[in-house]
Amino acid sequence: PCKIKVKALGIAKKTKKVGKDDPRRIIHSLKVGFALTLVSLFYYVRPLYNVFGESSMWAIFTVVVVFEFSVGATLSKSINRGFATMLAGALGVGVQELASLLGDKGKPIVLGFFVFLLAATSAFARFFPHIKARYDYGVLVFILTFSLVSISGYRAEKIIELALQRLSTILLGGAMCIVISIFVCPVWAGQDLHNLVASNLEKIANFLEGFGGEYFEVSGDEDSGTVPKKDKSFLQAYKSVLNTKTYEESLANFAWWEPCHGSFQFRHPWKQYLKIGALTRKCAYQMDTLSANINSNVQTPPEFKRKIQNSCMKMSSESSKALKTLAMAIKTVTNPSSSSIHIENSKVAIDELKTAMDDALRERFDLLKIVPAITMASILMDIIKSIEEISES
Amino acid sequence: PCKIKVKALGIAKKTKKVGKDDPRRIIHSLKVGFALTLVSLFYYVRPLYNVFGESSMWAIFTVVVVFEFSVGATLSKSINRGFATMLAGALGVGVQELASLLGDKGKPIVLGFFVFLLAATSAFARFFPHIKARYDYGVLVFILTFSLVSISGYRAEKIIELALQRLSTILLGGAMCIVISIFVCPVWAGQDLHNLVASNLEKIANFLEGFGGEYFEVSGDEDSGTVPKKDKSFLQAYKSVLNTKTYEESLANFAWWEPCHGSFQFRHPWKQYLKIGALTRKCAYQMDTLSANINSNVQTPPEFKRKIQNSCMKMSSESSKALKTLAMAIKTVTNPSSSSIHIENSKVAIDELKTAMDDALRERFDLLKIVPAITMASILMDIIKSIEEISES
Numbered sequence: 001p002c003k004i005k006v007k008a009l010g011i012a013k014k015t016k017k018v019g020k021d022d023p024r025r026i027i028h029s030l031k032v033g034f035a036l037t038l039v040s041l042f043y044y045v046r047p048l049y050n051v052f053g054e055s056s057m058w059a060i061f062t063v064v065v066v067f068e069f070s071v072g073a074t075l076s077k078s079i080n081r082g083f084a085t086m087l088a089g090a091l092g093v094g095v096q097e098l099a100s101l102l103g104d105k106g107k108p109i110v111l112g113f114f115v116f117l118l119a120a121t122s123a124f125a126r127f128f129p130h131i132k133a134r135y136d137y138g139v140l141v142f143i144l145t146f147s148l149v150s151i152s153g154y155r156a157e158k159i160i161e162l163a164l165q166r167l168s169t170i171l172l173g174g175a176m177c178i179v180i181s182i183f184v185c186p187v188w189a190g191q192d193l194h195n196l197v198a199s200n201l202e203k204i205a206n207f208l209e210g211f212g213g214e215y216f217e218v219s220g221d222e223d224s225g226t227v228p229k230k231d232k233s234f235l236q237a238y239k240s241v242l243n244t245k246t247y248e249e250s251l252a253n254f255a256w257w258e259p260c261h262g263s264f265q266f267r268h269p270w271k272q273y274l275k276i277g278a279l280t281r282k283c284a285y286q287m288d289t290l291s292a293n294i295n296s297n298v299q300t301p302p303e304f305k306r307k308i309q310n311s312c313m314k315m316s317s318e319s320s321k322a323l324k325t326l327a328m329a330i331k332t333v334t335n336p337s338s339s340s341i342h343i344e345n346s347k348v349a350i351d352e353l354k355t356a357m358d359d360a361l362r363e364r365f366d367l368l369k370i371v372p373a374i375t376m377a378s379i380l381m382d383i384i385k386s387i388e389e390i391s392e393s
Numbered sequence: 394p395c396k397i398k399v400k401a402l403g404i405a406k407k408t409k410k411v412g413k414d415d416p417r418r419i420i421h422s423l424k425v426g427f428a429l430t431l432v433s434l435f436y437y438v439r440p441l442y443n444v445f446g447e448s449s450m451w452a453i454f455t456v457v458v459v460f461e462f463s464v465g466a467t468l469s470k471s472i473n474r475g476f477a478t479m480l481a482g483a484l485g486v487g488v489q490e491l492a493s494l495l496g497d498k499g500k501p502i503v504l505g506f507f508v509f510l511l512a513a514t515s516a517f518a519r520f521f522p523h524i525k526a527r528y529d530y531g532v533l534v535f536i537l538t539f540s541l542v543s544i545s546g547y548r549a550e551k552i553i554e555l556a557l558q559r560l561s562t563i564l565l566g567g568a569m570c571i572v573i574s575i576f577v578c579p580v581w582a583g584q585d586l587h588n589l590v591a592s593n594l595e596k597i598a599n600f601l602e603g604f605g606g607e608y609f610e611v612s613g614d615e616d617s618g619t620v621p622k623k624d625k626s627f628l629q630a631y632k633s634v635l636n637t638k639t640y641e642e643s644l645a646n647f648a649w650w651e652p653c654h655g656s657f658q659f660r661h662p663w664k665q666y667l668k669i670g671a672l673t674r675k676c677a678y679q680m681d682t683l684s685a686n687i688n689s690n691v692q693t694p695p696e697f698k699r700k701i702q703n704s705c706m707k708m709s710s711e712s713s714k715a716l717k718t719l720a721m722a723i724k725t726v727t728n729p730s731s732s733s734i735h736i737e738n739s740k741v742a743i744d745e746l747k748t749a750m751d752d753a754l755r756e757r758f759d760l761l762k763i764v765p766a767i768t769m770a771s772i773l774m775d776i777i778k779s780i781e782e783i784s785e786s
Contacts, residue, residue: 018520025520033513036540037505043544044501057541064537067516108437112430120426123460127411127418143429144457148450151433242678246639285635285678 025069027185032067035180039063039173055165062173067181072189072254074181078174079257080138085170088142089163091118092149099150115147133253189254190270194331196248197273200241200280201327207238208320241284248277418462420578425460428573432456432566448558455566460574465582465647467574471567472650473531478563481535482556484511485542489552492543508540526646582647583663589641590666591720593634593673598716600631634677641670 019026042056066077099110122143125131131139149163181187252270412419432452459470492503515536518524524532542556574580645663 014521015517018517022520025517029513029517032516033509036512036536037509040505040508040540040544044505060540060544061537064512064533064540112433112437115433116426116430119429119457120422123425124408124411124418124422127415128407140457143425144454147429147433147453147457151436151453242674243636243638245636281635 024185024187028069028187031180031184034184035063035067035176036060039176042169055162055169057169058166059169059173059176062170063177066174067177070187070189070192070251070254071181072251072256072258074177076134076254076257077137078178080135081141082171082174084138084141085145085167088145089149089167092146093160093163095150111150115150118146119143133249134256188258189251190258193248193251193255193270193273196244196251197276197280198327198331200244200277200284202324203241204238204280204283205320205324205327209317238284241280244277245281248274417578417580421462421580424573424577425456427577428456428460428570429453432569448555448562450562451559452562452566452569455563456570459567460570463580463582463585463644463647464574465644465649465651467570468652469527469647469650470530471571473528474534475564475567477531477534478538478560481538482542482560485539486553486556488543504543508543511539512536526642527649581651582644583651586641586644586648586663586666588724589637589644590669590673591724593637593670593677594716594720596634597631597673597676598713598720601713601716602710631677634674637670638674641667 039059042059062078062081066074066081068074068077095111095114099107099114102110122139126136126139252274255270436449455471455474459467459474461467461470488504488507492500492507495503515532519529519532542552645667648663
């Protein structure tokens with residue numbers, strides 16, 4: 001019993017964490033429960049049941065499968081489902097009629113042939129990256145509906161009536177999902193993408209901000225400008241940026257489906273975000289290399305460190321400021337004008353550093369451990385520049 | 394009409410490419426078609442239809458939804474589906490009975506309450522990373538079946554008979570998918586993961602192999618050992634390594650479900666592959682930083698280049714060889730013994746380089762552009778070492 005208690009406590013803790021990480025998840029769960037209870041009214045309310053009969057099943061079915069976390073995902077699935085059902089239903093009826101012309105013997109063969117053909121084609125179509133990203137679910141529903149309609153028609157003669165009944169329940173279920181997901185505490189994939197990109201920029205900015213202090217082990221120096229944080233989490237935060245590609249892409253795909261909301265138009269240039277995201281990741285890769293240097297830092301002679309400290313600190317803090325202004329500009333959707341000042345400042349710092357390096361070289365130090373930081377910063381300059389170009393959205 | 398022709402040609406070309414990239418995709422499509430045609434026999438063959446009736450629909454349904462590209466994915470979905478259906482069915486019948494005790498008025502309220510409760514709980518459960526990765530589909534089927542059973546039972550009194558019928562068709566459909574996906578040209582997620590990890594190692598090895606030649610612009614020198622390739626694709630290939638994390642993880646999840654096949658046991662240590670994958674990605678990040686140096690290479694004074702050329706070339710080619718032996722060892726599932734020789738060799742090269750650098754420093758060169766390569770290589774040593782430790786699977 002003690003073991004069970006420990007396990008239950010563990011699950012409770014996890015549950016709390018999942019809920020705390022994003023409170024919208026709890027709301028989403030309640031929304032799903034609400035939608036499903038609402039749709040089950042089809043069964044309880046007699047007049048509705050008399051109209052739709054057993055087809056009400058399809059409404060429940062639609063709600064369970066279609067209701068997703070973000071508005072974009074729900075919309076994408078509903079629209080896919082609606083169109084795929086219609087298309088497949090029509091095709092199924094057509095094939096059914098065609099097969100009927102061939103008499104009782106030929107019918108199963110023709111139907112079997114068409115099922116095979118369309119199933120294989122659809123399965124293959126799902127490998128196309130473009131279809132996979134946007135219409136995957138639609139293709140799945142297409143195969144399903146087509147085989148159900150064309151085959152079941154072999155028995156039921158009232159196929160068109162049944163098909164219409166099912167289609168209407170599916171559309172009803174889909175519409176309900178859309179309405180609930182848009183009007184009850186909506187979760188916009190576009191907004192999420194927007195925030196994600198901005199917060200990723202901030203994360204790498206935080207890393208840069210803290211990096212100088214960490215590298216030179218400054219502890220509250222007045223003249224350095226950067227007070228090292230006791231909390232070292234900023235050194236790890238950039239790591240989450242490294243692997244956001246898939247997530248960003250799926251968000252952008254969902255966002256593509258969303259109508260205008262907040263400050264975003266329909267057909268907002270979501271691809272711009274992916275570009276910024278890619279550049280941010282590139283910075284993060286370089287930081288990954290850089291952070292390995294913090295650990296191998298001990299061998300560097302302190303006299304040399306002192307020489308380059310000022311300009312390096314300035315470089316990292318200025319580029320961090322530039323990134324932060326950019327992140328701010330994305331968040332507030334304004335033009336990033338003040339960031340160029342910081343970029344200029346950090347360029348000046350690079351020049352200063354070069355002079356300091358020249359001086360230092362006269363004294364022969366082991367450079368192995370320091371120079372990467374500089375290269376990194378200069379590469380960063382290029383990246384910031386390109387980010388600047390892009391962030392015109 | 395001309396436009397349509399161009400478009401059709403474009404699609405044909407794409408189709409060819411998708412098929413060529415992985416010919417197993419074509420086979421998979423045919424398998425799906427075959428399975429679906431087979432399952433539609435339920436409808437055509439009268440004795441079978443008489444037993445299962447309209448429930449045959451669920452077999453088709455199962456095949457369409459469950460049949461996935463790799464064996465692991467199919468197994469995972471089938472097993473999830475089977476267990477979720479059983480559990481949800483049993484629970485549904487239980488709730489149904491409970492609700493019946495409360496009379497005609499209380500029944501819809503109790504049922505509605507339970508549907509809401511379980512739907513919300515399941516929707517929330519899908520946010521747990523562990524459940525999301527492995528049982529996502531099962532949870533979905535659970536909500537679906539539970540609401541269908543508990544609600545439809547409100548009308549149909551023969552609920553248990555119907556449930557058993559449905560369950561047997563679902564199990565039959567699932568079993569057919571499993572059999573076909575295992576015995577007809579199987580695609581093992583485990584094998585794919587294995588190959589992916591090995592080929593990623595090879596890709597970064599190729600990059601290292603070519604990097605030396607590219608950086609020092611050697612053109613077929615006899616004494617350098619590396620003949621620069623005309624094909625520059627190796628400089629881009631490592632980029633595909635950067636974003637494989639999600640893919641590797643899903644493969645590992647699917648592989649977890651697979652029975653023993655080829656040289657893999659059930660419960661093979663798939664997590665080891667993820668570790669190697671993570672380290673490989675770390676190397677790739679560093680290469681991304683490194684490759685930025687190729688472009689800014691022009692400013693480096695040629696005299697300095699000549700000084701460090703030999704040891705740098707040796708470092709990159711030896712570490713590349715070490716990586717290649719490791720990749721080979723993974724492929725053939727042997728112990729990587731010869732790779733340690735190459736690692737030793739490259740360590741010697743590092744020492745040589747350090748001396749060369751010391752010499753060079755006396756002559757005052759602009760080091761900015763060269764040193765990262767060295768740091769990179771020394772970090773790489775650590776990584777190779779840790780890979781060596783891990784690759785004992």
